[in-house]
Amino acid sequence: MRFLLIEDNAELAGSVIERLSLDGHAVDHASSLAEADVCAVRDAYDLILLDIHLPDGDGRHFLARQRSAALQTPVIVLTARSAVSDRVSLLDAGADDYITKPVDFAELGARCRAVLRRHGRGGDTLTLGDLVLDPDRAAVRIGSESIALRNRELRVLQVLARTPDRVFSKAQLHDLVFGVLEAVSDNAIEVYVGRVRKAIAASRYVRIETVRGVGYRLVRLDAG
Amino acid sequence: MRKLAATGSIGRRLLIELVAIAAVLSVLLYVAVKASSSQAAESTHDGLLAASAEAIAERLAADEGNLVVDIPYGALAMLGAVSDDSVFYRVIADGETLTGYHELLGPTQRPNPAETIFYTTELDGQSVRVAALSRRVALAGRTVPAEVLVAQTRYGQQAIVSSAAERAALIGVGSFALAGVLCAIAVRRALAPLRRVASSVERRGPADLRPLREPLPHELEPLGNALDRFMARLDAALERTETLIAETAHHVRTPLAVLRTRAETALRRTEDVEMRSTLRDLVRAVDASSRSADQLLEHAMVGHRSERMSLERLDMGRLTDEVVERYRPVAELRDVVFDCEIEPGVEVTGDRVQLETALRNLIDNAVKYSPAETHIDVSASRRHDEVVVHIRDRGRGLDGAEQQTLTERYKRGSNVEDVVGSGLGLAIVEQVASAHDGHISVVPADDCGTRVELCLPAA
Structure with missing residues (x-):
């Protein structure tokens, strides 16, 4: 997915970009409305993340311009204002969703996915040999058989499958799947990996390998 | 009073x-x-x-x-x-x-x-x-x-x-009686404007701070003007307070946002278990401050809005649905699923901002305290002349705490130290409920978890 992040705080911007990249997205960064106008006009983005308080103006004006130009890119607003009345007005102004600062990255990821799904730009299906990962339907298809997955199981598989052969430590998997605040034990991570293994057991093309002392990775088996 | x-x-x-x-x-x-x-x-x-x-x-x-x-x-x-x-x-x-x-x-x-x-x-x-x-x-x-x-x-x-004296006495008494009756009528008529003004002020809603519109007799004009000025001052003061609250929110959250970002970044960069645990605590502390500030400000906002509620007919079912939708992505992160049963057309007369704030607090609680992969039951229905929003989670429950205690400010359950919260959530909900002539009830659910009901008079 291609994202546009419009945020003037360099530190926050850096973290968001880093996090979204780990999820496999490409992120462009604008640090003012002026820059944003230049980027957004191409409408080549799947999602725009907009900070409502920018040095050169209120993000609402950007929103208004987007809507009046009938641009369909969904927008998620980043705001420090927490009052219900402020948030209601954001949605009225044309935002698809909003997230409050301090930003919880797990929540950010979840909201991005939800908004994209609503706009029919849901997660691209990921195909690896006989395995098709369908995030919109929260399912995995192996051949003609479809296996439902819970959200977290799906996330584990997504993380591993996006970069096959790359090893993820339990800690890394933890952060990417469960978010920072959950104190999920190593045990629980093992359990999740176990469930995913079971789900994709029928595949003759991929499997999840335990790299002892390091972590897990998805490997492609040679066909045949 | x-x-x-x-x-x-x-x-x-x-x-x-x-x-x-x-x-x-x-x-x-x-x-x-x-x-x-x-x-x-x-x-x-x-x-x-x-x-x-x-x-x-x-x-x-x-x-x-x-x-x-x-x-x-x-x-x-x-x-x-x-x-x-x-x-x-x-x-x-x-x-x-x-x-x-x-x-x-x-x-x-x-x-x-x-x-x-x-x-x-x-x-x-x-x-x-x-x-x-x-x-x-x-x-x-x-x-x-x-x-x-x-x-x-x-x-x-x-x-x-x-006999002349008798006649004079009759004339005297008769004229006294007539005078008495006429005086009573005259006094009543003279004081009628006072009564009109008093009842019109009394009939105003709690939020009505507009100036008096009735024409006043000359003698009441100073009082009427003083009342108008007072209401204008009150209105301005409330507006200033609301603005201050919103500004403060912004100023409190910005440095917290920076802090949290750094902590999360550091967290992802280290594999050291102890360091991760410490950093996780740091982030949790930041979230707690942030949530505290949020709810403090929500609490104050709700308190002030009670004075200037803008009432409208609201579909509580639709509002509940909107709030549930808002929390779905967050709940999904932990595979917590909402089971909703919303009756159509359950309406109340109330202040949208306050009611939404209350619902958010309740649903936020339910999501927070639900273990992964559990269900939250949410329903909105009409019961006699009340509208009831019912939320049931399958979390750790109240651990014997009474509703009375939990709705006090800053009181939290004894079993929730690991969950970020300020202790104001239920106090806020109770304030909103009573501002709308309703009430809440918080009781343990049958086998596990908590059952919360927000009851409001139907429109």
Whole structure:
């Protein structure tokens, strides 16, 4: 997915970009409305993340311009204002969703996915040999058989499958799947990996390998 | 609210004073009527007495060197005809009683020839009214002083006076009664504008701080203006407070956002278990501060909005649905699923911002305390004349804590130290509920978790 992040705080911007990249997205960064106008006009983005308080103006004006130009890119607003009345007005102004600062990255990821799904730009299906990962339907298809997955199981598989052969430590998997605040034990991570293994057991093309002392990775088996 | 000590009613004071004045005037009226009718009766009587005395005086004549008088009994009879009083006369010539009652006392001063004098005296134990006149009669070459006294008892007179008094009393009482009634009506009418203004101010909703619109009588204008100014000041103060609250939110959250970002970044960059745990605690602390600030401000906002609620008809079902949708992505992160049963058309009259705030707090709680991969039941329905929003989670429950305690500010359950929260959530919800004449109930659910109900009067 291609994202546009419009945020003037360099530190926050850096973290968001880093996090979204780990999820496999490409992120462009604008640090003012002026820059944003230049980027957004191409409408080549799947999602725009907009900070409502920018040095050169209120993000609402950007929103208004987007809507009046009938641009369909969904927008998620980043705001420090927490009052219900402020948030209601954001949605009225044309935002698809909003997230409050301090930003919880797990929540950010979840909201991005939800908004994209609503706009029919849901997660691209990921195909690896006989395995098709369908995030919109929260399912995995192996051949003609479809296996439902819970959200977290799906996330584990997504993380591993996006970069096959790359090893993820339990800690890394933890952060990417469960978010920072959950104190999920190593045990629980093992359990999740176990469930995913079971789900994709029928595949003759991929499997999840335990790299002892390091972590897990998805490997492609040679066909045949 | 403290009730001002009433210092009596204007209306009552006014009425009492007017009635007192009417009473005084009525008494004066009575006295005047009685006096003037007694006066009139008395002069009439005196006139009759005088006429009789004159009639007798005319009959004074000299006869062979003596004064003689031929009493005209017809004249005296006229006196007697008016009432049952007794009539007496005495003619004194040259110091000696010529005829009549000796005991009839003469006047203290000899009357002048031209005038008749009247006085009251006692005769035989009765009170009599006397007319006295004097004449000089020619007798044997000289003039002799003569006096004629005609007297009558006063019973008739007294009867007239007392019937006049009765009539005067009736007039007095009648006029007093009429005056009283008219005063009461007048006082009521005069005070009507006051009552109108008071009831119109009372009828205003809690949020209505607009200036008075009714035309006011001149005397009430200063009060009306003061009231308008006061309401305008209150309105401005509330608006300033709301703005301050929103600004503060922004200022508190920005440094927290920076802090959290750094912590999360550091967290992802290290594999050291202890370091990760410490950093996780740091992030949790940041979130707790942030949530605290949020809820503090929410609490204050809700408190102020109670003073200026903007009421509208709301579909609680739709509102609940919106809030659930808002929390779905966050819940999904931990595979927490919402099972919703929303009845269509369950409406309340309320303040949208407050109600949404309350629902958010409740659903946030449910999501926070639900373990991964559990369900949250949410329903909105109509029960008799109430709208009930019911939320049930399958979390760790209340651990014996009572609703009373949990809705106190800053009180949290004893079993929730690991979950970020400020302890204000339920206090906020309770405040919103009571501002809408509703209530909440928080009880343990059957096997595990908590059941919360927000009940509001249906629109």
